[in-house]
Amino acid sequence: MTLVRGDELLRHPVYSRVVHWSVAIFFLLALLTGLAIYSPWLYRWITPLFGGGPMTRLLHPWFSIVFVAIFALQFLNWLAPMSWTPDDRRWLRGLRAYVVNEEALAPEYVGFFNAGQKLYFWAIAISAIVFLLSGIPMWFPATFGRVAAAIGYVLHDVAAIVMLVGFIVHFYEGTAAQPGTFQSMTRGTVERRWAWTHHPAWYREATGRDPRADYDSFVRRMFRSSSTDDAHQRTSAIND
Amino acid sequence: LPSNPQIPVSYTVWKRVAKPLALLMGLLAAPVAFFHYVTEGPKEPQPPVRDREMPR
Numbered sequence: 001m002t003l004v005r006g007d008e009l010l011r012h013p014v015y016s017r018v019v020h021w022s023v024a025i026f027f028l029l030a031l032l033t034g035l036a037i038y039s040p041w042l043y044r045w046i047t048p049l050f051g052g053g054p055m056t057r058l059l060h061p062w063f064s065i066v067f068v069a070i071f072a073l074q075f076l077n078w079l080a081p082m083s084w085t086p087d088d089r090r091w092l093r094g095l096r097a098y099v100v101n102e103e104a105l106a107p108e109y110v111g112f113f114n115a116g117q118k119l120y121f122w123a124i125a126i127s128a129i130v131f132l133l134s135g136i137p138m139w140f141p142a143t144f145g146r147v148a149a150a151i152g153y154v155l156h157d158v159a160a161i162v163m164l165v166g167f168i169v170h171f172y173e174g175t176a177a178q179p180g181t182f183q184s185m186t187r188g189t190v191e192r193r194w195a196w197t198h199h200p201a202w203y204r205e206a207t208g209r210d211p212r213a214d215y216d217s218f219v220r221r222m223f224r225s226s227s228t229d230d231a232h233q234r235t236s237a238i239n240d
Numbered sequence: 241l242p243s244n245p246q247i248p249v250s251y252t253v254w255k256r257v258a259k260p261l262a263l264l265m266g267l268l269a270a271p272v273a274f275f276h277y278v279t280e281g282p283k284e285p286q287p288p289v290r291d292r293e294m295p296r
Binding site: 105176177180 | 254259260262263265266267269270273276277280281282283284285286287289
C-alpha cells in the first residue's frame, strides 16, 4: 500500500517498486560476479564475497537469468510509458540545457519518463537480450562451439560496459542529481513540485491541472507567506 | 593441440588492453557524475522551499 499525502502524487505503485528493486538487486549481483570474472584484479577483491572463484563463476549465470526474467516483467510493466515519441527527439535536442541545469523547469511536453530515462530502459532491454544470447554459448561452450563462445565473450563484455555506465548515470540521476526522485522508488510518491518541475505533461495527466499555472500560483502563495523570510512558513506553503 | 601453439595478438590486445581500458572508461562515469554535481549542483524541485534547496 502507498500512502499519498496532500502535497504528493502517486508515482510508482507497489508492484513497480518491487519489480524495480528486484531488478536492481539481481543486476548488482550479476554485475559484481561478472566484474569478478572480467578482470584478474577485480577477481581478487570480489570473489571472496561470493565464496571464492568457482562459486562466483557458478552463481553469475544464475543471477543473470533471474535478472533477465524479472526485467521481462519490468519491460511489460513500463512498455507503454517507455514508448518513443517525437517529443523525445525534441528533448534530446535540448540535452545540453538539461545537463547544465539551464532551465529550472523541464519542457512542458515531458511525460512520465523523459527521453534519457527511455534510452536507459531500451539500453537495458537490448543488453538483456545480448547478455542472454551471448551468455548461453559461454555457459555451454561444448554445445555451441568455440567460435560462438568467443563471439559471446566480446558481445557480453561490450554490453556489460554499456550497462555499467548506464547504471552509474541512473544511480546519480536517481539520488544526488534530482532530490525527491529516490523517494518515488521507496515510498512511491513525489511532491507536486517535483512533478511539475521534471515531468509537467505527466503532472497534467495525473491531476488534470496546468503545471505552469500551479507553479505560478504556488510561487505567489510562497511570496505572500515568506514576507518574514521564515523557512518554516515557506515549507508550509506546500500544504496550502 | 597444434605442434607450436600460439596465442593470437588480437586476443592479447583484447585481454590486456581493450578490456581494462573499457572498464576504466566505464568507471569514469562515477567521477564525471561527481564533477557534474560539484559544478552544476542538484536539480531541485521548483520553486525551492527548503533552505537546502536554495540556489548556491
